[in-house]
Amino acid sequence: MKAALLQLTSSDDPQDNLGTVRTMLREAVSAGAGLVLTPEVTNCVSQSRVRQRKVLRPEAEDPILAMMREEAARAGAWMSLGSIAVRTDDPDGRFANRSFLIGPDGGIAARYDKIHMFDVTVSETESYRESAGYRPGDRLELVPTPFGTIGLSICYDLRFPEQYRRLAQAGADILLVPSAFSPVTGAAHWEPLLRARAIENGAYVLAAAQTGLHESVEGKPRRTYGHAMAVGPWGEVMLDMGEAPGIGYLQIDPQAVADARARVPSLSHDREVSGP
Numbered sequence: 350m351k352a353a354l355l356q357l358t359s360s361d362d363p364q365d366n367l368g369t370v371r372t373m374l375r376e377a378v379s380a381g382a383g384l385v386l387t388p389e390v391t392n393c394v395s396q397s398r399v400r401q402r403k404v405l406r407p408e409a410e411d412p413i414l415a416m417m418r419e420e421a422a423r424a425g426a427w428m429s430l431g432s433i434a435v436r437t438d439d440p441d442g443r444f445a446n447r448s449f450l451i452g453p454d455g456g457i458a459a460r461y462d463k464i465h466m467f468d469v470t471v472s473e474t475e476s477y478r479e480s481a482g483y484r485p486g487d488r489l490e491l492v493p494t495p496f497g498t499i500g501l502s503i504c505y506d507l508r509f510p511e512q513y514r515r516l517a518q519a520g521a522d523i524l525l526v527p528s529a530f531s532p533v534t535g536a537a538h539w540e541p542l543l544r545a546r547a548i549e550n551g552a553y554v555l556a557a558a559q560t561g562l563h564e565s566v567e568g569k570p571r572r573t574y575g576h577a578m579a580v581g582p583w584g585e586v587m588l589d590m591g592e593a594p595g596i597g598y599l600q601i602d603p604q605a606v607a608d609a610r611a612r613v614p615s616l617s618h619d620r621e622v623s624g625p
Contacts, residue, residue, distance in 0.1 A: 350383050350384055350495075350496035350497075350600070350601040351380075351381045351382050351383055351384075351598060351599075351600055351601075352382060352383070352384040352385070352386065352555065352579070352598070352599055352600075352601050353377035353380065353382035353384070353385045353386065353596050353597065353598050354386050354555060354556070354557045354558075354577045354578075354579060354588065354590065354596070354597045354598075354599075355370070355373050355374075355377070355385065355386065355387045355388065355557050355577075355595075355596055356388070356557065356558055356559075356560050356575060356577040356590045356593070356594050356595055356596075356597070357369065357370070357373075357387065357388055357391065357557075357559055357560070357594055358559065358560055358561040358562070358563055358564075358573075358594050359388075359390065359391060359392070359393065359394045359559060359563060360393075360394065360563055360564040360565065360566075361393050361394060361395035361397070361400050361401075361404065361563070361564070361565045361566055361567065361568070362393070362404070362564075362566065363392045363393050363404055363405075363406075363411075363412060363413060364412065366391065366392055366393070366413065367392075367412050367413050367416055370387060370391060370413060370416070370417070371416055371420065373596055374417070374420045374424075374428070375420070375424075376596060377596050377598075378420075378424040378426055380596075380598065382426065382598065383426050383427060383496070384426065384427045384428070384429070384494075384496070384601070385426060385427070385428045385429070386428075386429040386431060386525065386527065386555055386557040387417075387428075387429065387430055387431045387527065387557055388431045388432075388527045388528060388529060388557040388558045388559045388577070389431050389432045389446070389503055389504050389527045389528050389529040389558075389559060390431075390432055390433065390434055390446070390529050390559065391413055391430060391431055391432065391433055391527075392405075392411060392412075392413045392414075392433040392434060393405060393433075393434055394529060394559060394563040394571055394573070395563075395565060395567070395568060395571070396565075396568050396569055396571050397565070397567045397568025397569075398481075398482055399567055399568070400565070400566060400567040400568055401434060401444065401482065402442075403567075405434050405435060405436050405444060406435065406436060407435060407436045407437075408435045408447065411433055411435055413430070413433055414430060414433060414449060417430050417449075417451055418451055418455040418456075418457070419455060421451045421452065421453060421454075421455050422453070422454055422455030424453075425453045426453055427450070427451065427452060427453055427494060428450075428451040429448070429449070429450055429451070429499075429525055429527065429557070430448065430449040430450075430451065431448055431503070431525070431527025431528075431557050432446050432447055432448045432463065432503050432527055433447060433449075434446060434447075434483070435447050437484065439484055441484075443481075443482060443483055443484040444482055444483050444484070445462050445463075445483060445484060445486070446462065446463040446479075446483050446503060447460055447461065447462050447463075447486075448460070448461040448462075448463070448501050448502075448503055448525070448527060449461075450490075450492050450499060450501065450525075458492045459490045459491075459492045459501060460490070461486065461488070461489075461490040461501035461502070461503070462484075462485070462486025462487075462488070463483070463485065463486055463502075463503040463504065463505070463506065464485055464486045464487065464489075464502075464506055464509075464512065465485070465505045465506050465508070465509055465512075466479040466480035466483060466485050466505070467479040467504065467505040468480050469534075471531055471533045471534060472533060475531065475533065477531075479505075489501075489512065489515060489516060489519075491516060491519055491520060491521055493520075496523075496601055496603060497522035497523045497553070497601065497603050497606065498520045498521050498522050498523070499521065499522075499523045499524075499525060500513070500516030500517070500519075500521030500523070500524045500525065500552075501525055502516075502524065502525060502526055503526070503527055503528070504526065504527065504528040504529060504530065506526070507526050507528070507542050507543070507546065508538075508542065510545070510546065510549060513546045513549065513550055513552075514549065514550065514616075516550075517549075517550035517551070517552055517616055518616055518619075521550070521552060522552055522553065522582075522603060522606045523552060523553045523555060523601065524546060524547075524550065524552050524553065524554045524555070525555050525556075526543065526546070526554060526555070526556040527556065527557045527558075528556055528557070528558050528559070529558070529559035529571075529573045530558065530559075530573060530574040530576075531573070531574060532572055532573065532574045534574075535573075535574025535575075535576065536574065539574060539576055539578070540576070540578065540586070540589075543556055543578055543580050544580050544584050544586065546580075547580040547581065547582060547583075547584050548583070548584040549615070550582075550616065551582045551583075551606060551609035551610040551613065551615075551616065552582050552606060553579070553580070553581060553582055553601060553605075553606065554578075554579070554580040555579050556577060556578045556579070556580075557577050558573070558574065558575055558576060558577035558578070558590070559573040559575070560573055560574065560575025560576075560577075560590075560592050560593070560594060561573065561575065561592065561594070575590065575591060575592040575593075576589055576590060576591060576592070577589075577590040577597060578590070579597070579599045581605060581609075582605050582606045582608075582609035582610070583605070583608075583609045583612075587599045
């Protein structure tokens with residue numbers, strides 16, 4: 350299976366982003382990709398809650414989700430909408446950071462709401478409180494496909510290895526980590542964490558990413574790390590897209606997962622322990 354990772358510099362205008370994503374999806378499909386993956390918050394990168402309240406829509410009304418479903422059905426391809434920010438009916442008004450796996454018929458094969466919220470202080474000038482604007486999810490998702498079983502996650506989930514262990518032990522061969530990583534934490538931790546999740550689980554790790562300085566109509570512009578990456582089940586970096594927007598390609602071979610897990614069958618070696 351040929352897979353394509355999209356690296357985007359989404360703005361805080363969902364309509365502008367829609368056209369960019371559609372063009373890239375069609376290019377990837379024309380190049381033979383049967384699985385196309387977009388990054389976290391494909392529809393809107395914004396640090397302004399005022400702006401988000403103006404432009405975000407409920408899932409059923411989100412234009413990028415609707416477009417990707419149409420494009421998946423048109424192409425007969427699988428597509429991962431890494432995530433979109435969507436309105437919810439929560440009384441406190443918080444949004445959901447929601448990922449979708451879309452089947453080749455255009456149907457939604459799975460939804461996943463980001464579980465771990467990015468509430469961190471990276472430096473004196475850079476801090477995030479994702480939980481102030483987004484409600485966390487509480488359910489893991491697996492999707493069988495003809496080229497392997499896919500486990501869903503989003504960005505900051507990457508720092509919680511138990512989530513990926515559960516997915517892999519439940520059958521995941523391919524782990525998705527669509528992201529909008531901070532440049533500071535990205536430079537220090539992005540590649541080691543992605544490789545660790547692949548090695549620990551003998552699985553492909555595919556991480557489409559946001560990159561660069563994101564244009565903002567309202568609020569402070571955000572900058573993201575880029576380096577959309579694919580890691581093979583033996584821990585080898587198969588693709589690193591650097592900092593430029595674009596499309597990266599790789600081949601997914603289910604046999605590589607079986608080979609890695611046969612060589613080091615650690616998924617079956619967990620032990621019950623007591624203490625501390």
